[in-house]
Amino acid sequence: MWNNTKISQLLGIDYPILQGPFGGNLSSVELAAAVSNAGGLGGFGAYTLSPQEIVDVNDKIKSATAGPYNLNLWVSDTDMADDGISDQQYERAKAIFEPYFNALNIDFPTKPAAFQSRFANQLDVILDIRPKVFSFIFGTLPVSVMEECQSKGIITIGTATTLDEAIVLENSGVDAIIASGFEAGGHRPSFLEKAESSLMGTFTLLQLIREKVKTPVIAAGGIANAKGITAALILGADAVQIGTAFLACEESGAIPLHRDMLFSDHAKYTTLSRAYTGRLGRGIRSLITKQLPDGEIAALPFPLQTSIMSSLRKAALEQQWPEFLFLWSGQIAPILKHRNASELMQSLIRETTEHADLFKK
Numbered sequence: 001m002w003n004n005t006k007i008s009q010l011l012g013i014d015y016p017i018l019q020g021p022f023g024g025n026l027s028s029v030e031l032a033a034a035v036s037n038a039g040g041l042g043g044f045g046a047y048t049l050s051p052q053e054i055v056d057v058n059d060k061i062k063s064a065t066a067g068p069y070n071l072n073l074w075v076s077d078t079d080m081a082d083d084g085i086s087d088q089q090y091e092r093a094k095a096i097f098e099p100y101f102n103a104l105n106i107d108f109p110t111k112p113a114a115f116q117s118r119f120a121n122q123l124d125v126i127l128d129i130r131p132k133v134f135s136f137i138f139g140t141l142p143v144s145v146m147e148e149c150q151s152k153g154i155i156t157i158g159t160a161t162t163l164d165e166a167i168v169l170e171n172s173g174v175d176a177i178i179a180s181g182f183e184a185g186g187h188r189p190s191f192l193e194k195a196e197s198s199l200m201g202t203f204t205l206l207q208l209i210r211e212k213v214k215t216p217v218i219a220a221g222g223i224a225n226a227k228g229i230t231a232a233l234i235l236g237a238d239a240v241q242i243g244t245a246f247l248a249c250e251e252s253g254a255i256p257l258h259r260d261m262l263f264s265d266h267a268k269y270t271t272l273s274r275a276y277t278g279r280l281g282r283g284i285r286s287l288i289t290k291q292l293p294d295g296e297i298a299a300l301p302f303p304l305q306t307s308i309m310s311s312l313r314k315a316a317l318e319q320q321w322p323e324f325l326f327l328w329s330g331q332i333a334p335i336l337k338h339r340n341a342s343e344l345m346q347s348l349i350r351e352t353t354e355h356a357d358l359f360k361k
Contacts, residue, residue: 005238007216013041017349018041018241021046023074032070034342036068043069049122071134077303096298096299115303136156140169143173159180174215182200185331187277199272203231207236234358244332247262267329267333267334271285276309284328287323
């Protein structure tokens, strides 16, 4: 059967379908549990959480599902220098973005303080609570951490946007590799080269990795239905990770406006930009990304740009100016059909099974 793959065996799941672990409060216990309860692998993006919040979320997920699930962290959670940003950097960003704050009659934020990485403390919690699956992006883990994960029975999954990254991840000892194509919504998790020079489509990247890497591969980006799953498996994927289709479901942490936009004509138009967070990511085009296609050059380093733009987002929501918002979305959004995670999973399973004859050719 199509669902009996190296990944489904490794993770102990019925179907090789992973839910993308969203950051920024977009993940939810309800969504992760719904996917795991349906035989897939639910996921929760924890990179913004404190250690105690990670413990609390883990307890809630365990109470909501008996199946395995995935907790996700960012190896690199800041791009700024240790001493913060200069006044010149701040003023340059202010000159570019302040007009949008003026349009909403709000003050431009003061210069943000330096950001201290939280990853080390978050990692300690992961090693302590021992989730079945621990995935990570924006880098690799030290040998000592990989060995500890292995000794504690934690399955590790790294993410690659290029063949070189996949090779580095395999050499580090990960149990599986996500091949993340540029079609995917959210941040581009590149770590060897700039994200702008690591823009390969999912199916091309999948085939290149499959040729050079022996570690099981999970295809991500541009997959939202059974046809995408079937194509990925035929091309050599051992599983798929689906993001935007699950983000659009009522169980996700996305606000109603975000979910509605994913089903609207606006979802036909996505773009990659650094303007909102300082890191390159794909979302539905906004007024800012239209007017400042090169404006990201003046963006502050991640996550300081996020702290600057958060007040603009809040005001835009309060004043009902959605055109100022940058809502994460993959290019596949226009084909979305389901607003309920369980119904989406049932559709993916049923329709992929109907395509079973294709796997025999």
